[in-house]
Amino acid sequence: xxxxxxxxxxxxxxxxxxxxxxxxxxxxxxxxxxxxxxxxxxxxxxxxxxxxxxxxxxxxxxxxxxxxxxxxxxxxxxxxxxxxxxxxxxxxxxxxxxxxxxxxxxxxxxxxxxxxxxxxxxxxxxxxxxxxxxxxxxxxxxxxxxxxxxxxxxxxxxxxxxxxxxxxxxxxxxxxxxxxxxxxxxxxxxxxxxxxxxxxxxxxxxxxxxxxxxxxxxxxxxxxxxxxxxxxxxxxxxxxxxxxxxxxxxxxxxxxxxxxxxxxxxxxxxxxxxxxxxxxxxxxxxxxxxxxxxxxxxxxxxxxxxxxxxxxxxxxxxxxxxxxxxxxxxxxxxxxxxxxxxxxxxxx
Amino acid sequence: xxxxxxxxxxxxxxxxxxxxxxxxxxxxxxxxxxxxxxxxxxxxxxxxxxxxxxxxxxxxxxxxxxxxxxxxxxxxxxxxxxxxxxxxxxxxxxxxxxxxxxxxxxxxxxxxxxxxxxxxxxxxxxxxxxxxxxxxxxxxxxxxxxxxxxxxxxxxxxxxxxxxxxxxxxxxxxxxxxxxxxxxxxxxxxxxxxxxxxxxxxxxxxxxxxxxxxxxxxxxxxxxxxxxxxxxxxxxxxxxxxxxxxxxxxxxxxxxxxxxxxxxxxxxxxxxxxxxxxxxxxxxxxxxxxxxxxxxxxxxxxxxxxxxxxxxxxxxxxxxxxxxxxxxxxxxxxxxxxxxxxxxxxxx
Numbered sequence: 042x043x044x045x046x047x048x049x050x051x052x053x054x055x056x057x058x059x060x061x062x063x064x065x066x067x068x069x070x071x072x073x074x075x076x077x078x079x080x081x082x083x084x085x086x087x088x089x090x091x092x093x094x095x096x097x098x099x100x101x102x103x104x105x106x107x108x109x110x111x112x113x114x115x116x117x118x119x120x121x122x123x124x125x126x127x128x129x130x131x132x133x134x135x136x137x138x139x140x141x142x143x144x145x146x147x148x149x150x151x152x153x154x155x156x157x158x159x160x161x162x163x164x165x166x167x168x169x170x171x172x173x174x175x176x177x178x179x180x181x182x183x184x185x186x187x188x189x190x191x192x193x194x195x196x197x198x199x200x201x202x203x204x205x206x207x208x209x210x211x212x213x214x215x216x217x218x219x220x221x222x223x224x225x226x227x228x229x230x231x232x233x234x235x236x237x238x239x240x241x242x243x244x245x246x247x248x249x250x251x252x253x254x255x256x257x258x259x260x261x262x263x264x265x266x267x268x269x270x271x272x273x274x275x276x277x278x279x280x281x282x283x284x285x286x287x288x289x290x291x292x293x294x295x296x297x298x299x300x301x302x303x304x305x306x307x308x309x310x311x312x313x314x315x316x317x318x319x320x321x322x323x324x325x326x327x328x329x330x331x332x333x334x335x336x337x338x339x340x341x342x343x344x345x346x347x348x349x350x351x352x353x354x355x356x357x358x359x360x361x362x363x364x365x366x367x368x369x370x371x372x373x374x375x376x377x378x379x380x381x382x383x384x385x386x387x388x389x
Numbered sequence: 390x391x392x393x394x395x396x397x398x399x400x401x402x403x404x405x406x407x408x409x410x411x412x413x414x415x416x417x418x419x420x421x422x423x424x425x426x427x428x429x430x431x432x433x434x435x436x437x438x439x440x441x442x443x444x445x446x447x448x449x450x451x452x453x454x455x456x457x458x459x460x461x462x463x464x465x466x467x468x469x470x471x472x473x474x475x476x477x478x479x480x481x482x483x484x485x486x487x488x489x490x491x492x493x494x495x496x497x498x499x500x501x502x503x504x505x506x507x508x509x510x511x512x513x514x515x516x517x518x519x520x521x522x523x524x525x526x527x528x529x530x531x532x533x534x535x536x537x538x539x540x541x542x543x544x545x546x547x548x549x550x551x552x553x554x555x556x557x558x559x560x561x562x563x564x565x566x567x568x569x570x571x572x573x574x575x576x577x578x579x580x581x582x583x584x585x586x587x588x589x590x591x592x593x594x595x596x597x598x599x600x601x602x603x604x605x606x607x608x609x610x611x612x613x614x615x616x617x618x619x620x621x622x623x624x625x626x627x628x629x630x631x632x633x634x635x636x637x638x639x640x641x642x643x644x645x646x647x648x649x650x651x652x653x654x655x656x657x658x659x660x661x662x663x664x665x666x667x668x669x670x671x672x673x674x675x676x677x678x679x680x681x682x683x684x685x686x687x688x689x690x691x692x693x694x695x696x697x698x699x700x701x702x703x704x705x706x707x708x709x710x711x712x713x714x715x716x717x718x719x720x721x722x723x724x725x726x727x728x729x730x731x732x733x734x735x736x737x
Contacts, residue, residue, distance in 0.1 A: 064735075066623025066669070067728035071632065090636055091558050092481045092619065093454035095551060100448035106441035107493035107546060111531045133440045145455035147544045149497070183459045183542075185735060191537040196495045196529075198455060198546035203443060210439050271440065275414025284419065288438055321414070380415035387412075387533060 048072045057156035064150070064184030077160060078180055081167045086143070086178035094178035096143060102203040106133035109196040113387045115158065118232050119247030120323075122195055123165035128252045128323055129274065129389060130199040131173045135254040136270040136326065138209045138261050139201030144170065146180040146197050151190035162193060173252035175199070206265055211288035213268040218357040219335035220293065221328040223256060223342055224249070224350040225301045226278055230320030230385050231309045238313065246305055251324035256347040260328065264338045269329040274389055276380060277319045281327055282365045283379045292360025295367045295377070301350045318367075319380050321388045329357065396420045405504035412498070412532030425508060426528055429515045434491070434526035442526035444491060450551040454481035457544040461735045463506065466580050467595030468671075470543055471513035476600045476671055477622065477737060478547040479521045483602040484618040484674065486557045486609050487549030492518065494528040494545050499538035510541060521600035523547070554613055559636035561616040566705040567683035568641065569676040571604060571690055572597070572698040573649045574626055578668030578733050579657045586661065594653055599672035604695040608676065612686045617677040622737055624728060625667045629675055630713045631727045640708025643715045643725070649698045666715075667728050669736045677705065 052072060062069040079087060086094040110126040120128075127144065134141040146166070150159065170177050228249040235246055257270060273281040278300075282293045302310075302317045310317050324347070330338050335353055342348030355367075365377040400420060410417040427435060434442040458474040468476075475492065482489040494514065498507065518525050576597040583594055605618060621629040626648075630641050650658075650665045658665050672695070678686050683701055690696030703715075713725040 061734045064623075065728065065732060066625075066628045067667075067732070068631075070623075071727070089558060089560070090632075091485065093452045093485050093487075095450050095452045095485055095487075098446060098448065098451045100446065102443050103446045103451070103548075104441045104443045105491060105493055105527055105546075105548060107495050107527055107544070108529050109495035109497050109531045109544060111497060111533050137439065137441050137443055139441075139443075143453060145453055145546050147455050147457035147495075147546075149457050149459060149542055179453055179455055181456050181544075183457045183735075185459050185539060185542075188536065189539040191533060194497055194531075194533075194542070196455070196457060196544035196546075198453075198493050198495075198544075200451075200453060200548070210437060212437070275412075275418075277414075280414045283416075284438075319415075378416075379419070380413065384413060384415070386409045387531075 052076045052156060054156050054160045059150045059152060059154040059156065059159065059184055061152050061184050064182055070182065073182065077163055081163045082177040084176040086176060098202065104134050104137045104139040104201045104203055106130055107198040108133060109194060110389060111194050111387050112389050113191065114236060115192055117236050117248055118245045120250035121162055121165050122193060123162035124169040125250050125323060125389065126195040126197045127166050127169035127173060128250050130197040131175060131252040131254055132272045134199040134201040135257045136272055137203060138207035139203045141173065141175050141199050141201040141254050143178045143200045144175050144197050146177055146195060148182045149190055149194040150184050151192050152184055152187045154192050173254055207261060209267060209269050211269050211285040214285055214289040214291060214329045214357055216291050216357050216359040217332050218268055218329045219332050219353050220295060220355045220357065221339060221351060221353050223326045223348045225303045226322055226325060227302055227306045227310060227317035227320040229323040230388055231306045233388055234313055234385065235309055240309065242305055246309060249322055249324035251347060253324065253326055253347060256345050259345050260338060260341055263341045264330055264334045267328055267330045270326050272326050273322050275321050277321055279318045279377050280379055282377065286363040286365055290363060292358040292363060293355060293365040294358050295355030297367055297370045299352050299354045301352050318377060319384055321385060323389060400424050400504060402504050402508045407498045407500060407502040407504065407507065407532055409500050409532050412530055418530065421530065425511055429511045430525040432524040432526065434524060446550065452482050452485045452487040452549045452551055454478055455546040456481060457542060458737060459542050459735050460737050461539065462584060463540055465584050465596055466593045468598040469510055469513050470541060471510035472517040473598050473671060473737060474543040474545045475514050475517035475521060476598050478545040479523060479600040479602055480620045482547040482549040483605040484620055485551060486555035487551040489521065489523050489547050489549040489602050491526045491548045492523050492545050494525055494543060496530045497538055497542040498532050499540050500532055500535045502540050521602055555609055557615060557617050559617050559633045562633055562637040562639060562677045562705055564639055564705050564707040565680050566616055566677045567680050567701050568643060568703045569687060569699060569701050571674045571696045573651045574670055574673060575650055575654045575658060575665035575668040577671040578736050579654045581736055582661055582733065583657055588657065590653055594657060597670060597672035599695060601672065601674055601695060604693050607693050608686060608689055611689045612678055612682045615676055615678045619675050621670050621673060621675055623669050625669055627666045627725050628727055630725065634711040634713055638711060640706040640711060641703060641713040642706050643703030645715055645717045647700050647702045649700050666725060667732055669733060671737060
């Protein structure tokens with residue numbers, strides 16, 4: 042049900058700004074909720090207007106994942122913080138093999154933030170949620186004084202349902218597993234850094250920001266015994282492989298020549314002094330599966346629109362030191378260590 | 390399972406500061422997660438170290454609620470942002486009649502924030518979670534540059550399970566229902582405002598920040614047909630009553646003399662120019678129940694340690710204009726409107 046609005050005038054989405062009063066719990070906040078959030082995200086759960094959403098779930102395993110988004114700038118080629126905040130959490134849920142269903146959203150807005158920008162972000166979230174088949178069912182808005190925030194921060198938390206028989210986790214990865222990636226690496230991080238550095242190329246490098254739950258569903262249907270899925274976001278492929286190597290107590294061997302990277306991204310990385318292996322992705326996944334299922338899994342991925350450039354990039358090895366090593370294009374082997382320094386701040 | 394740590398030295402929780410690198414997805418972030426979050430929040434779900442938590446739920450209704458916390462200052466009499474962030478979301482879940490079970494946490498930290506303060510906040514969250522019987526099962530940490538945040542913002546999102554037969558919501562409130570509150574109003578907001586304004590009193594006014602899920606469980610057991618519970622946080626009792634009046638299409642009549650307010654809070658409100666009805670609470674609830682169950686419900690509340698000062702403060706009326714009215718101590722009737730201005734910024 043909708044609240045009976047009795048506001049003196051509608052919000053001005055052309056020239057209006059976020060004010061402290063929009064976070065105060067009074068009438069101004071109710072108006073922002075009614076005229077922007079409820080209107081744009083409308084669904085049967087959110088429309089109940091309670092301080093929490095209530096839904097029916099079947100018995101079984103449920104997955105919960107959370108992500109705060111502080112990306113700067115808020116709008117970038119290939120997306121914005123709104124779409125990204127949906128994709129990021131949908132993907133974190135999907136990486137367990139679960140089907141993402143419900144999202145919550147928490148905004149922290151800075152006083153003076155243009156309502157026009159907020160509207161664009163909220164509409165982008167709604168589109169991303171619809172495309173991924175999830176509903177934004179509950180939310181919260183806080184406002185901080187000018188200079189105490191940075192425009193717009195967004196937390197999204199997601200819930201999903203794990204199909205029976207699916208069991209994935211970093212600790213299930215074992216020596217002999219093949220390592221696959223779903224497409225080209227580094228697109229998101231390089232798109233953001235190019236924008237920040239005002240780099241221009243013949244064609245704009247776009248973020249790969251997208252939801253992967255449909256790709257995961259297709260993969261799981263054909264190869265239900267995938268051992269682990271992970272999206273290589275902050276820290277890139279390198280952080281993901283090192284994390285899982287330590288979690289599972291194994292090593293990894295990858296092959297530089299098999300890792301898909303767009304020529305333009307490679308060129309930009311050289312210019313910016315970045316390594317594509319350390320750069321964040323927002324629409325790619327890494328999969329670990331039994332060796333004898335790898336070709337079948339690769340075929341499924343390549344036949345999906347979001348996995349056309351998928352590749353087998355290496356294998357899991359026995360290694361009590363949990364080293365990740367890469368055979369370079371020149372034939373040598375080098376360690377792929379975690380980044381220790383601050384490579385790409387506020388990339389998501 | 391725990392990650393095999395191979396950090397060169399432990400984090401310095403005495404003099405260390407949050408650095409940009411703690412949000413970069415690399416080794417420094419992993420160290421912060423290992424040495425602070427996992428260590429303090431440790432539970433079977435979080436310890437799996439995946440990007441999402443997975444747990445079994447029985448079939449039935451599940452509730453999800455989210456809250457971002459931007460309170461200033463971070464530490465205050467009666468609590469801190471850590472405990473508050475657990476209480477706030479536990480209460481939002483519990484207000485549906487659900488049993489809160491799992492929380493996610495998302496930190497947005499400002500570069501330079503003292504690790505000692507972060508540790509204190511995290512330990513406070515862990516204690517609050519344990520006291521409420523909930524587990525913090527998954528999390529996320531972001532860091533923003535100095536001047537782009539304000540020390541520490543915390544989002545918590547909670548999940549709970551609704552017992553069979555319980556059905557509550559603002560839209561279920563109906564004319565004739567009695568309105569009860571669980572205790573004195575205004576404590577939290579006045580504690581924070583007194584601190585900001587450097588007011589001192591003979592005894593310090595403390596925030597009422599606390600989890601109410603045990604009180605709710607006791608209430609629901611005796612009166613399962615409570616129509617609605619709501620915690621009067623931002624905007625205070627006034628915002629809560631107006632929200633529900635509009636949601637249910639009813640009016641409300643309350644009686645000033647029956648509303649419990651501590652003498653000291655009343656005095657501070659007069660000094661600060663505040664009205665206790667508009668001031669935030671973080672450990673109180675408002676209940677709407679059928680008239681013939683009100684005395685029974687009041688007795689249950691008063692016999693619980695968190696409801697000793699509970700009172701019946703009024704009743705729901707038929708009113709197509711959804712007015713909330715209060716009979717004052719002098720016998721007159723006045724409208725209790727929503728606050729429209731910025732009364733108490735960053736109160737939670």
